Amino acid sequence: MSDGAPQTRILIVEDEPKLAQLLADYLTSAGYYTQMIGDGREVVPALKSAHFDLMLLDLMLPGRDGLEVCKDVRAFSSIPIVMVTARVEEIDRLLGLELGADDYICKPFSPREVVARVKAILRRSPxxxxxxxxxxxxxxxxxxxxxxxxxxxxxxxxxxxxxxxxxxxxxxxxxxxxxxxxxxxxxxxxxxxxxxxxxxxxxxxxxxxxxxxxxxxxxxxxxxxxxx
Structure with missing residues (x-):
């Protein structure tokens, strides 16, 4: 039996196809439904057209970067957001911007760690x-x-x-x-x-x-x- 509820939906916003697929595979194995997006301009329309329970949001995206996307999303949604960045020193700047993200993960990361973070965030409401x-x-x-x-x-x-x-x-x-x-x-x-x-x-x-x-x-x- 999978750990995640069958209807729990995760939006993966990542422009590296192999990494996005790796995350999707691990999250799917944990029982979550996943959808992948590789362009920052597609995120807001996706969230407005379908329900998602959590979003993994890469910082560096084509179209619109993760900072802009996060600000736009927070204007209309309280969906849990996990920001993903390749630089650990970047996180301190992100925190200072008060973007409203729920967690931060640095690349390279273990897909198992990501799944664990997702489970922890979804386990209980604020x-x-x-x-x-x-x-x-x-x-x-x-x-x-x-x-x-x-x-x-x-x-x-x-x-x-x-x-x-x-x-x-x-x-x-x-x-x-x-x-x-x-x-x-x-x-x-x-x-x-x-x-x-x-x-x-x-x-x-x-x-x-x-x-x-x-x-x-x-x-x-x-x-x-x-x-x-």
Missing amino acids: QQVQAQVESKLKIDEAQFKATLNGQTLDLTPVEFRLLKTLSASPGRVFSRQQLLNTLYEDHRVVTDRTVDSHVKNLRRKLQQANPGDELIESIYGVGYRFTL
Whole structure:
């Protein structure tokens, strides 16, 4: 029996035919219906004429690039979008553009990793994810207090703001610079590695209240995201 629901539809927007077919083969084997598009100009008409549950969107496309396509799609659809790029350093720029993508994958990648990411994104709706987070993590901004599994977290003001930012958008990838912009009210000049130090301390405190689960995931070369 396949893992994916038979009616779950994935739109693959990729101009390299062999790579697009490889992704389609793996996703089809996982039980998903797939459709492939190789030109950026065809994406919006395709989404408006048929229902899709998720889109894999390459950054470099003929006709219209992935950035323009993503902006156009977000104007009328909340379909989960996984952006695909050949450069890991490009992801930081994409994050800064606030395009509304749900995840980012760098080439070269393992098709199995793509399937796993697709399953994870489709498994739960944003509302369900947020409800699950809120059932375990309570944040009281008025009292500057946070509890996890009923246990009060002894957080510094910076750690509190870091946790609040990450947990407000579970699954979203934040670059270090984006997190830095939320951490210090006086906008002091600090290095992006400062975030790593705060994340390390926050992780340790979260582990004490929630043993065995890593709630803050590191995204190599990019930043962090909150998972539950």
